[in-house]
Amino acid sequence: TFVPRVFSGVQPTGNLHLGNYLGAIVRFVEMQSTHDCIYCVVDMHAITIWQDPAELARATREVTAAFLAAGIDPKAHIVFNQSQVHVHAELAWVFNCVARMGWLSRMTQFKEKAGKDRENASVGLFAYPNLMAADILAYLATHVPVGEDQKQHLELARDIATKFNHDFSATIASNGFGEEFFPITEPLITGPATRIMSLRDGTKKMSKSDPSEYSRIALTDDADAIALKFRKARTDPEPLPSEVDGLKGRAEADNLVGIFAALADQSKAQVLSDFGGSQFSVFKPALADLAVARMAPIASEMRRLLADPGHIDSVLTDGADRARAIAEKTMDGVKDVIGF
Ligand code: ADP
Ligand code: NA
Numbered sequence: 001t002f003v004p005r006v007f008s009g010v011q012p013t014g015n016l017h018l019g020n021y022l023g024a025i026v027r028f029v030e031m032q033s034t035h036d037c038i039y040c041v042v043d044m045h046a047i048t049i050w051q052d053p054a055e056l057a058r059a060t061r062e063v064t065a066a067f068l069a070a071g072i073d074p075k076a077h078i079v080f081n082q083s084q085v086h087v088h089a090e091l092a093w094v095f096n097c098v099a100r101m102g103w104l105s106r107m108t109q110f111k112e113k114a115g116k117d118r119e120n121a122s123v124g125l126f127a128y129p130n131l132m133a134a135d136i137l138a139y140l141a142t143h144v145p146v147g148e149d150q151k152q153h154l155e156l157a158r159d160i161a162t163k164f165n166h167d168f169s170a171t172i173a174s175n176g177f178g179e180e181f182f183p184i185t186e187p188l189i190t191g192p193a194t195r196i197m198s199l200r201d202g203t204k205k206m207s208k209s210d211p212s213e214y215s216r217i218a219l220t221d222d223a224d225a226i227a228l229k230f231r232k233a234r235t236d237p238e239p240l241p242s243e244v245d246g247l248k249g250r251a252e253a254d255n256l257v258g259i260f261a262a263l264a265d266q267s268k269a270q271v272l273s274d275f276g277g278s279q280f281s282v283f284k285p286a287l288a289d290l291a292v293a294r295m296a297p298i299a300s301e302m303r304r305l306l307a308d309p310g311h312i313d314s315v316l317t318d319g320a321d322r323a324r325a326i327a328e329k330t331m332d333g334v335k336d337v338i339g340f
Contacts, residue, residue, distance in 0.1 A: 242276025
């Protein structure tokens with residue numbers, strides 16, 4: 001029987017936050033029962049912006065620990081870091097030659113991350129979506145669970161697969177690969193937490209790179225820090241509405257209700273049926289308690305795992321060996337098709 005394959009990744013840059021957890025890692029865990037899953041710590045993406053080498057190594061282990069602590073099974077599935085599998089870089093080069101400058105110029109994340117000083121952005125930051133396409137397509141992944149912010153990059157991966165299949169259709173067929181070499185991957189962007197916003201500014205997404213620590217709940221925050229950050233979270237003076245429609249135009253309230261819903265495995269409507277009419281002075285402590293209950297066991301398991309870096313490294317090495325075997329087979333096919 002055909003088991004659909006999932007690929008997704010998280011960058012080892014700074015501390016993991018609630019947006020990464022609810023938007024990505026929780027989904028990764030769920031998909032293990034229905035899919036063949038490959039989860040990657042994308043360290044080659046991280047260096048598109050300069051990283052302190054010791055910090056990069058620390059964060060790579062931290063993301064791995066978060067995957068394991070959240071419930072990803074590295075024996076039944078694959079957990080590894082990108083730089084250990086050379087095919088990512090090799091296939092990304094091929095995709096550099098398939099993707100068009102115009103396609104990449106339209107990527108909003110590049111514009112955000114490069115800022116005004118675009119002349120000084122790394123070439124890698126510009127070509128980042130091609131590497132992401134290579135990550136996914138090296139494993140012929142059919143599904144990618146991601147947050148809303150990655151939607152445009154996923155569309156680019158689909159465009160690259162389509163153009164590759166078209167440009168090389170003759171040799172794809174003559175090498176016995178049928179009509180398409182690469183699948184046209186489906187993004188999976190669902191649930192109440194596809195875009196968690198900053199706690200300080202309802203118009204910006206919660207992000208590792210936000211300079212304000214109060215903008216995000218880190219996965220490793222203790223109970224006091226979580227309570228304090230929710231208490232300081234920006235809100236409006238109105239009580240919560242009793243219907244989801246009442247959240248329109250109230251970005252901060254909407255965000256906190258969405259976080260509650262995701263943490264409680266409820267819909268926003270269910271949350272509002274319990275808290276409609278409540279003041280934030282009541283809702284915020286309830287939200288903090290829920291977040292602590294859900295996150296504290298993960299944080300303590302992460303601490304336990306991080307105390308034994310040798311074990312984490314062996315999980316990554318084992319995962320990389322199994323990932324490499326799949327990716328090399330794809331790359332051999334790509335070479336035949338291209339004429340290498
Ligand atoms: P960041 O954007 O914080 O640097 P990554 O780029 O490593 O994090 O993203 C890892 C995963 O977490 C991706 O699937 C991304 O879509 C998801 N993600 C990141 N930020 C958020 C957010 N604020 N809300 C929901 N999902 C998010
Ligand atoms: Na991101």
